[in-house]
Amino acid sequence: MNKDLWIIIERLGDIVLKHNQGQIVEIGLGQSTFMFSKFAKQFDRMHYGCDRSDRTCNWLKEKIKTKNTIICQMDSFDFMKLDCFKNMEVALFLIDGNHKNKYVSKEAEFLVSKLVPGGVGFIHDTFIKKDYYEKYKARGKTTEPYLTRLELEKRDDIWCLTWPYTANRCGLTQIIKKEENRPFYRQ
Numbered sequence: 001m002n003k004d005l006w007i008i009i010e011r012l013g014d015i016v017l018k019h020n021q022g023q024i025v026e027i028g029l030g031q032s033t034f035m036f037s038k039f040a041k042q043f044d045r046m047h048y049g050c051d052r053s054d055r056t057c058n059w060l061k062e063k064i065k066t067k068n069t070i071i072c073q074m075d076s077f078d079f080m081k082l083d084c085f086k087n088m089e090v091a092l093f094l095i096d097g098n099h100k101n102k103y104v105s106k107e108a109e110f111l112v113s114k115l116v117p118g119g120v121g122f123i124h125d126t127f128i129k130k131d132y133y134e135k136y137k138a139r140g141k142t143t144e145p146y147l148t149r150l151e152l153e154k155r156d157d158i159w160c161l162t163w164p165y166t167a168n169r170c171g172l173t174q175i176i177k178k179e180e181n182r183p184f185y186r187q
Helices: 007-019 031-042 054-063 101-114 130-138 145-152
Strands: 023-027 047-051 069-073 090-095 115-124 158-163 172-177
Touching: 007 031, 007 090, 007 115, 007 172, 023 031, 023 101, 031 047, 031 069, 031 090, 047 054, 054 069, 090 101, 101 115, 101 145, 101 172, 115 145, 145 158, 145 172
Parallel strands: 023 047, 023 090, 047 069, 090 115
Antiparallel strands: 115 172, 158 172
């Protein structure tokens, strides 16, 4: 595994959780799941994650044995309908599942709406390398998280910053939820 794949989240996650209440949510599971599970245990939060792959979910359930991490083998649209999300506030999230814009945009809209002021979300593959893009295209696949990034950058209720390096050099967009009704000097 690329050692710096999630280094931005690893270095910022504990700071975010130290200063914000709320849960941890992850769409698209993998090596990042170990990091979020560790954060959940350290800060006594719940970590909810989903992935469509049986294999991935079973592997993680075998490896992660903590009450703070709930792994759901399902589509993200079904995941977002779970009762646990009704009144949930989210402090930290990662979207790294299906790369089609119709998924990423809905996932981002949902999770940003749950994000507490000061909370942070991340979306992977938002500034993808040319050779990766061409590999997707050659296989007849699309990779569209950049479209969601472009829409999020227009919003006034969040700040966006895209890290072009780390995260496998595919771009990691960081979203911070702004305070509502903030004074002029915090604009």
